[in-house]
Amino acid sequence: TQLLEQSPQFLSIQEGENLTVYCNSSSVFSSLQWYRQEPGEGPVLLVTVVTGGEVKKLKRLTFQFGDARKDSSLHITAAQPGDTGLYLCAGYNQAGTALIFGKGTTLSVSS
């Protein structure tokens, strides 16, 4: 069974701080996806990382895929209250029939 472990589970920071959240597995994934979910809504895709070692930037968000394609990280620079939400990483099972999610990191950014 492929599992994705995310840490930390909760993170509460002040506006302007930097933070990193992690997504780890003992399994190799062909790609990993990062979603953000706000209360009462479904997850929305932020980025997909495909190549081992890949770094993708989305404004203040930087995503990295581990060289061995078993882990990924999300770094946010100068966090803002609008970044508040649940951050989920996800990868497909071996058969490509199910997108499996980690339990997520709940981020709260206060002004």
Place this chain on the structure above:
Amino acid sequence: NAGVMQNPRHLVRRRGQEARLRCSPMKGHSHVYWYRQLPEEGLKFMVYLQKENIIDESGMPKERFSAEFPKEGPSILRIQQVVRGDSAAYFCASSPHRGRDEKLFFGSGTQLSVL
């Protein structure tokens, strides 16, 4: 360009009743996924359907739960004889293709409450 539509947004049922959750995928999407979310468990895969076919139902409980995606009309997740433990947010997602890099487009979910 409408997104994934789920209805109802909120559904209240008494124990023993049936719950029917509907999902209309994005236009042009023929792949539908259902997920259940509980705060302590995260987003759990239930079933993957392609028009008229169940492709992967490995996350679906063996009893009381069923899903369909007919040729015409929305996908339906049906829960018979609901119990309190079925209370959760149920999300539907769709994609235009099948593949290991496919991103999913999610609906806003149906919050099921069982009294």
